[in-house]
Each structure stands twice: as C-alpha cells, then as structure tokens.
Amino acid sequence: MGFEDDLEKGKSSSPLPSGNYLTLQKAVDMGEYEPKYLANFAEWHGLSRHVQFQLVRQGLENRRHQLLVQWAEISNMLDFSKKPYLKEALKNIEKQLHQAETDRERLYLEYSVGE
Numbered sequence: 283m284g285f286e287d288d289l290e291k292g293k294s295s296s297p298l299p300s301g302n303y304l305t306l307q308k309a310v311d312m313g314e315y316e317p318k319y320l321a322n323f324a325e326w327h328g329l330s331r332h333v334q335f336q337l338v339r340q341g342l343e344n345r346r347h348q349l350l351v352q353w354a355e356i357s358n359m360l361d362f363s364k365k366p367y368l369k370e371a372l373k374n375i376e377k378q379l380h381q382a383e384t385d386r387e388r389l390y391l392e393y394s395v396g397e
Contacts, residue, residue, distance in 0.1 A: 306337070313348050315341030315385070317392075335393040342386050349379050 306323040315338050320326050326334065353375045356368055 310337050310341040311344060313341060313345035315339075315345060315389070317389070331393065335389075338389055338393065342382060342389070345382050346379065349375055349382065353379075 306320060306325050309320065309323070314320060317334065317338060320334070320337065320341075326337075329337070353372060356362075356371050356375070359365070359368060362368055
C-alpha cells in the first residue's frame, strides 16, 4: 500500500520543519525537566527563578504522566503473561519513575533555596 511503502522507503507522512523547531515549552511538554538541558534555550535565561521552577515542575509532571501511560500500555498488552520480556520493560519504566521522583526531590530542594 502507499503509506506502508513510503514508511519502508524512509519517508514520513509529514515533513519535519527545517531549522530549530523545538521550543522551551515544547521540550517541557515532552517531559524535559532538567535545568541544565532547559538552559540550552535562550528564553530560559530571561525567566525568573520562580518561573523556571514552574517549568521544571511541569516537565517533571509530564515525564511522570508519560511513564505511567507507557507502563499501563505495556501491562495491558494481550497475552502479557506469555511475554516475559515485557516484564523487563515494566522494570525499566519503574526505574525511570523512581529516578524522576528522586530528581523531583533534588530539584525541590535546589529551588527552595533563595536566590
């Protein structure tokens, strides 16, 4: 079929825009929360510490939500009990959830200190 043939040839259904198309807000929406990464965006440096922390919090929540959705999708796959490799995927997601929670605590402590 046409769509599948295009995918096999490496063509996507819609071309990606050229240039820098990832914005600070898009990165946060996609679950990025590390201040070191977010500092790569020029607009980050113009924000107050309070607003930076709000973006970090939003990114943490987005990452947590994405991981929980992935976990649920995997655990609800048909014949889950017959696919032991899926249990490993769940463990990996649980590790990422734990890391996100550890990062949350670290970042709350870091941003609780006055400027």
